[in-house]
Amino acid sequence: MANPGGNVPQQPCSSIIGGIQQFTSALMNVLSGHRLNWTYIEIVRSHEVTELKSVGNCEEVKQWLEKMEDTLEAIKCPLNEWANTVTFFIKGDARSWWKSMKESCPPSSWMTWSAFRKCFITYFLSPSYRLRKRHEYLEFRQGDLSITEFDSTFRRLAKYHDGTYDNPQAQIDQAMLALN
Template identity: 30%
Template sequence: MPPRQEPRRSAEPSFPDVAQLGEAIATAIHSTLHPLQRTLLETMYNLKLDKFEGNEGFEGTERWLEHIEKTFRVLHNQGNLLVEKWVETTSWFLSKDSASWWEQELCRLSLVEKTDWDVFRELFRRRFVPPEYIDRKKQEFTELRQGKLTANEYYRRFTDLSRYHPDVAGNPAEMLRRFRLGTKKKWRSMATTTPCDTYQEFYEILLRIEDSENMPSKSEEEEKDENQRNDDKGKGQASLGPRRT
């Protein structure tokens, strides 16, 4: 019986299927151009937002709520967080007591109100920021005067306190009147010569006045130059040795 012959092997190298190769290349390109999106929970965890414990104080409570809202607004503008998810996401950062309070509030709200951020913010402030505190801040805004504050410090304080008086904050003319009334009398008389429509524009004028006052006067500069010349002259004479009499 003749020996069995092995099938001839082709000397040419084997290549993968063209369709499979094209699919692999397309997958690689897609993964490069479209990386895996993080889940909402992963995104919030990486932000490392503080949990609301309830012992932050009135001002700390407002700062916490403002920080949460600003963070959500940035995520929303990036397309990563819908407005309808703001309330639900905030509940992740509530402590046990505050979370229990919110669960009780949910029982009294409609389906639309449960996801309304304005509703949550109003109820949250009403629960953790008493009206007496709001009234005190409103009075502080009304009686605010620049005094020894710099123009920038006065502007920041005025802007921060104005949110406690929404009726005034929504009126540009009244905001300008109150801001101008609280500035230094000397600066106010100097700034009124320049017309402006908003308190932000008046603030820019105050900055220029403040900068001009902080600059050394011409006489002071001349006095420094003269003192420097005298010092240099004295040093030059000393280097020549003792004078002969």
């Protein structure tokens, strides 16, 4: 039978595998200056998330938390690592709060992101700020907003309403009321 590749000799499979191994080895040598096993803290830091040091401005604290959540989601950090990763970036006066929170929890207990977030918001966002956001959420209506704009605003506001943050059915019910 004639060689279908013309004058090109057929190479055994082992030479292809050897080529792949050589390529992989060369690639690893090129990347040797780059760390392949970064921690989530290092990855978040590379996304230019700042540390939370002051606790006075509710809007800044809210934006910091949103940036942190967006970053953790984007880097696909497992949810069970969120609280541990976020607390590394809490410094200064804000760090005192976190230390007291850790001391009040039993040593063997693990704080979920939902529990951490609720404690964080309760402490750092004033009652009047949270009440204003809750009212904004409950009174929100679609009006002239597109579905995309509605969804984005609705989800942002829902984060600050304790009754719906962990309750998808309550969010659906509220969204139905808010739609035109």
